[in-house]
Amino acid sequence: MQRCGPKEWGQRTTRRLRLVAPIACALALLAASGCQGSGNPEAVSSAARSFVSALEHGDGAAACRLLTADAEKSVSGATDQSCRSAITSITIHGSAVREVQVWSDAAQVHIGDGVLFLRHVDGSWQVSAAGCQAAAQGRYDCAVQA
Amino acid sequence: MKRLGLFFRDNALTLAFLALLFAALVGQSVTGMVVFNDQQATSGGQPISWPQYLTSSAFAVDVAENWQSEYLQFALYIAATTWLVQRGSSESKKPEDVGRQSDETQKIGPYADERSPRWAKVGGWRTAVYGRSLGAIMAFFFLGSLLAQSVAGRAAYNHDQLTQYEDPVSWGGYLVSADFWARALQNWQSEFLAVASMAAFAIYLRQRGSPESKLVGAPHEATAQDS
Numbered sequence: 001m002q003r004c005g006p007k008e009w010g011q012r013t014t015r016r017l018r019l020v021a022p023i024a025c026a027l028a029l030l031a032a033s034g035c036q037g038s039g040n041p042e043a044v045s046s047a048a049r050s051f052v053s054a055l056e057h058g059d060g061a062a063a064c065r066l067l068t069a070d071a072e073k074s075v076s077g078a079t080d081q082s083c084r085s086a087i088t089s090i091t092i093h094g095s096a097v098r099e100v101q102v103w104s105d106a107a108q109v110h111i112g113d114g115v116l117f118l119r120h121v122d123g124s125w126q127v128s129a130a131g132c133q134a135a136a137q138g139r140y141d142c143a144v145q146a
Numbered sequence: 147m148k149r150l151g152l153f154f155r156d157n158a159l160t161l162a163f164l165a166l167l168f169a170a171l172v173g174q175s176v177t178g179m180v181v182f183n184d185q186q187a188t189s190g191g192q193p194i195s196w197p198q199y200l201t202s203s204a205f206a207v208d209v210a211e212n213w214q215s216e217y218l219q220f221a222l223y224i225a226a227t228t229w230l231v232q233r234g235s236s237e238s239k240k241p242e243d244v245g246r247q248s249d250e251t252q253k254i255g256p257y258a259d260e261r262s263p264r265w266a267k268v269g270g271w272r273t274a275v276y277g278r279s280l281g282a283i284m285a286f287f288f289l290g291s292l293l294a295q296s297v298a299g300r301a302a303y304n305h306d307q308l309t310q311y312e313d314p315v316s317w318g319g320y321l322v323s324a325d326f327w328a329r330a331l332q333n334w335q336s337e338f339l340a341v342a343s344m345a346a347f348a349i350y351l352r353q354r355g356s357p358e359s360k361l362v363g364a365p366h367e368a369t370a371q372d373s
Binding site: 029030103104108117120140142145146 | 190191192201202203205206207209210213283287290291293294295297298299300301302304305307308309310311312313314315
């Protein structure tokens with residue numbers, strides 16, 4: 001990380017530059033906050049692969065454990081079936097992760113022929129929306145969503 | 147101790163506003179965190195702590211969008227008042243002084259005196275640069291703040307996009323988005339209003355003792371340099 005304190009500017013620095021440096025540093029810090037988008041894509045991918053694997057094996061209970069609490073409620077609330085039964089109606093072909101986007105505590109994974117949305121909850125990544133189909137203007141209609 | 151007292155007295159304006167800046171930033175960060183956590187609860191996210199909010203893109207974009215507009219205001223104001231006047235305003239030169247003025251008036255090169263800054267005396271590119279340095283540094287911080295706003299704003303925007311099950315956007319996509327320009331323009335309009343108000347109000351209204359005002363007894367038609 002670049003250091004911007006007064007000492008780093010050295011003795012040659014004029015008084016005017018010492019006034020400018022803190023503002024420039026503050027701007028760099030503000031911009032740096034935007035770099036948090038990198039997040040931890042590997043942890044996100046791993047959670048997505050686990051979810052798809054559970055669906056592939058028909059393990060509804062395992063898939064439901066990987067949902068956020070709100071998403072799990074929406075699955076069981078939308079039908080008369082339990083989450084573990086209803087979730088298996090979602091099919092995703094393939095488990096190759098094609099793209100991962102992580103922005104703070106939210107993520108999107110293009111996996112197989114599907115798209116998942118995840119949130120970072122209680123220290124782990126959980127699926128908040130699954131069975132998503134692209135709709136107009138970058139929006140998604142999801143079979144399961146919190 | 148006496149020197150410290152003199153330092154505070156001689157720099158009171160800068161120090162007072164830096165203190166106000168710090169206090170306002172603390173207030174903004176606390177209230178902003180409350181708003182952010184309300185939105186987190188609505189979107190199924192978890193609340194974050196104050197230190198986490200201080201380093202978040204949501205806080206950064208809110209700070210940067212205001213900073214860029216302030217520096218834009220001063221950059222434009224410094225440049226515009228070289229060429230544009232408001233007759234009778236303490237914020238303006240006299241109409242006959244429009245322009246960059248002569249070297250003699252500006253006390254540069256051979257017309258510099260002993261106490262003139264070195265770069266004002268030496269002539270050439272250094273005097274040319276120094277003669278534009280105030281506007282240039284404001285423009286530099288405007289562009290820097292705008293860049294910071296675009297980077298932090300994209301991060302905050304993409305977070306919101308994902309929580310609403312929508313695709314994130316590229317940096318270029320964010321630069322042409324309504325969110326970026328709505329943030330910029332809502333700040334710019336208020337800055338332009340403030341400048342226009344100050345230029346016009348200063349014709350007829352006075353603030354005794356303030357260098358931002360004409361003398362209380364100065365006539366309305368007198369500009370700052372007349373009064």
